[in-house]
Amino acid sequence: MKNIKYDFESVIDRKSTNCLKWDFFDDDLPMWVADMDFKVAPAIQDAILERANHPVYGYTIVPDELFEAYIGWWDRRYDLKMSKEDMAYSIGVMPSISSMIRCLTGEGDEILIQSPVYHVFYYVIEDNNRRVLENELIYENGQYRIDFDDLDEKLSRVKMMILCNPHNPIGKIWSKEDLERIGELCRKHDVILISDEIHCDLTDPAIKYNPFEADDNVIRCLSPSKSFNIAGFQSSIVHTTNNELLDKIKTQMHIDNSDSCNVFATTAVIAAYNDSEEWLDELKEVIYENKQIVKDYLSCELPVIKLVECDATYLLWLDCSDLKVPSKVLSEFLRTNQGLFLSAGIDFGKNGDNFLRMNIACPQKLLKDGLGRLKAGVMALNIINKGLY
The missing domain is CATH 3.90.1150.10 (Aspartate Aminotransferase, domain 1)
Incomplete structure (x- = not known):
């Protein structure tokens, strides 16, 4: 090492x-x-201590500097261009997904996930009175791959798919080819794709994950909470180039009171992306x-x-x-x-x-x-x- x-x-x-x-x-x-x-x-702890030294901890706004930190991070590390106008702040990836389920699907709808997968995906679907539809990953010779024939058939039945990239729990980075095929099938069946990319920075050295490229039906959920172990601050963003979808999401997150931040959250995120x-x-x-x-x-x-x-x-x-x-x-x-x-x-x-x-x-x-x-x-x-x- x-x-x-x-x-x-x-x-x-x-x-x-x-x-x-x-x-x-x-x-x-x-x-x-x-x-x-x-x-x-250390840069995160120092920034938090400096903010804590200010003796007032009132309501907090989300500054432009936070969005700029996200933009700079994805540009530097993944050559992905984003703009503030395409982002919405949220207290977390799963609250964001919960809001999106409520505003973009109806009760009783099926939502597709690829199992085995992060268990909270099941809860957030079922707790919102939607139904889980599984595209089971194929496990052969110690490795996983996507069953695209099954995915094609099942996407015809749903309005929404939740993707995990890199995938939790199997630790797989989906290839650009896999992501392109998923995107093509979602467009074919007019399915909204939510891409949970919260583990994106935690790859093996010299390996980069493949972000889902912007598309009208794609919504990406991003956060430094796993990368820098700051989940306790509860901070994330939603990113999509589809303004109509973003407006619906912002409205729902405001209704759900999940679009505000605590007094230390933005400080931690900015220090993570800019100085860590x-x-x-x-x-x-x-x-x-x-x-x-x-x-x-x-x-x-x-x-x-x-x-x-x-x-x-x-x-x-x-x-x-x-x-x-x-x-x-x-x-x-x-x-x-x-x-x-x-x-x-x-x-x-x-x-x-x-x-x-x-x-x-x-x-x-x-x-x-x-x-x-x-x-x-x-x-x-x-x-x-x-x-x-």
Whole structure:
């Protein structure tokens, strides 16, 4: 690994900070929810402390500087041109998607997602009285691909598709060719495409994700919350070049009270995009090395579990099919037996039931602890089940 300037090694005690990851459940080692256990980029912390020193924390507007930070980031890193007129501010990607579902579809409509996929997609569709339609990804030889024949048929039945790129939980960056085919099929069937690109910056070093190119039916959801671990500030944007769609979305988000920002959010976003690029590039190196540690460990110490090859996110998708144990049972066993909390694959769709999702965005000390607990749990499970491993 290259020389690392920033601190990605210190183990930070996050307990008793009202932390979802560490305080919501009483687990020794939570490696489930998608947030990182690293110190935030110093420029972000410095900016927040400077703002906190001002003694008034009243209502806040969204400054032009925030939109300019987004524009500069996507121009520099992805050669993607955006304008302020094509953006709307929101408190988060999922609140944005929820608003879009309400204003762009009707109750009872089907909305297409590609499973296994981020479990909140299911909730946000069903909680809005819409129905989930799954275009199940094909898993062959340790890799995933899109079933385009199935996608073509099912897009004819829906008004909206939600895409995840890079994809959570499988960590795949969809190719330009895949995105073009998806776009063509959505145009063919007059389907609105929402592209959730929240994990876009978290790719392997020297690899870039492929943004969905602007089109009249495409809406992109963007945020620095995963890249810089600032989800607690609740900030994102919606981007589309379709002014008619954007006006509808803005109106709905205003009705839903999801278009305002808290007093620290814009400060954090601007410091992330304008002053923390070097930190992010080092983070990507650290996460990549963590992936190699997991890959080598499973290969040598726990070959019964296979790592699904991935090129993005800090979430690893572990193929546990050889254990022949339902993922919910396996996840709960690891928690009760080892205090290790990994996400059950079934939460991401029925076709995820042979898998676990593991968050590796943590210091190597915690990562190696988690791998040891995983092995010990599988060995204990083997004893109980008499010879599976």
